[in-house]
Amino acid sequence: MKTLAHSFRRAAADGSDSRVERAVIDESPVAIEVNGIGYAVMMASAYALEDFATGFALSERIVATAGEIDALDLHETPRGTIVRMAVPPARAAAVMERVRRRTSDSSCGLCGMDNLDAVHRDLPRVPDSSAAPAAIFAALAAMRDHQPLNRATGAAHAALLCDAHGAIRVAREDVGRHNAFDKLIGAMARQGLAWDGGFALLSSRCSYELVEKAALAGCPMLVTVSAATSLALDRAAAAGLTLVSLARDDAVLFGAHMR
Structure with a gap:
């Protein structure tokens, strides 16, 4: 994990002024x-x-399984990292169509009927969760121990794979909450790990994109x-996904789908 040292001027409420050094989280362009x-x-x-x-390729439906990625190469440049991915020709045709639509769409990001339909496209039904509230509280208690990048910088999101008892099996961090979840999903796919009745714990708010990623990952x-x-x-609710939010050490909220 990469952090950068940066010098800051620290102004305190008591009127004191000093210089401090802090670790700063790495944020750089990644071109796919x-x-x-x-x-x-x-x-x-x-x-x-x-x-x-x-994980990004799976979440974007570029591929259905990690095995469909024929090659994956990283190329470091002075301005960022280029990730070059090779997929079968049948998958590449859909990629070309999505790129064409992005080029023709206006800059608002979700303009046109095609994009609005895409927001509400069908999601797969996910399996039942066997995790009880006690497992969530156990994972929350252990979460900080699996966030070294956030401890160093105070600026990283985490995505954790937790088993049905709340033990944390895999953790990934990133400056972006979506990226952290993609990293976790990708790590699981590359290592051949299943949810096995467990759950994902994210250090962020829950937007619809994160629900989509969760559903597509099963x-x-x-x-x-x-x-x-x-x-x-x-x-x-549409995917049958058990969604738990405002997870704190004393209470959690079960929302969209209660088993």
């Missing part, structure tokens, strides 16, 4: 190319980028430290 076509440029923390690219329960949005709750 699919079969030689520029697909996206993401701002990310440049570690575990193989996991990130794999995650039975998604737990977030902060609140969920209305669309996240609706999309979780």
Whole structure:
């Protein structure tokens, strides 16, 4: 994990003034190319980028399984990292169509009927979660121990794979909450790990994109430290995903889908 040292001027309420050194989280451009076509440029923390690219490809439905990624290469440049991914020709055709639509769409990001339909596209039904509230509290208590980048910088999100008893099996961090979850999903896919009745714990609020990633990854329960949005709750209900938000050490909220 990469951090950078930076000097700050510290002004205190008591009127004192000093210089301090702090670790700063790495944030740099990561360009993702699919079969030689520029697909996206993401701002990310440049570690575990193989996991990130794999999870991103699964979340974007570029591939259905990690095994469909024929090659994955990282190229460092002075301005950032280029991730070059090769997928089968049948998958590449869909990539080309999405790139074409992005080029023709206006700059608002979700303009046009095609994009609005895409927001509400069907999600797979996820399996039941066997995790009890006690498991969530156990994972929350252990969460900080698995966030070295955030401890050093105070600026990283975490995504954790927790088993049905709350033990943390895999952790990934990134400056972006979506990126952290993509890294976790990619790490699981590359290592052949399943949810096995466990759940994902994220150190962020829950927007609909995170629900989509969870559903596509077959995650039975998604737990977030902060609140969920209305669309996240609706999309979780559509996928049968157990969505838990405002997860604190004394209480949690079960929202969209209660088993």
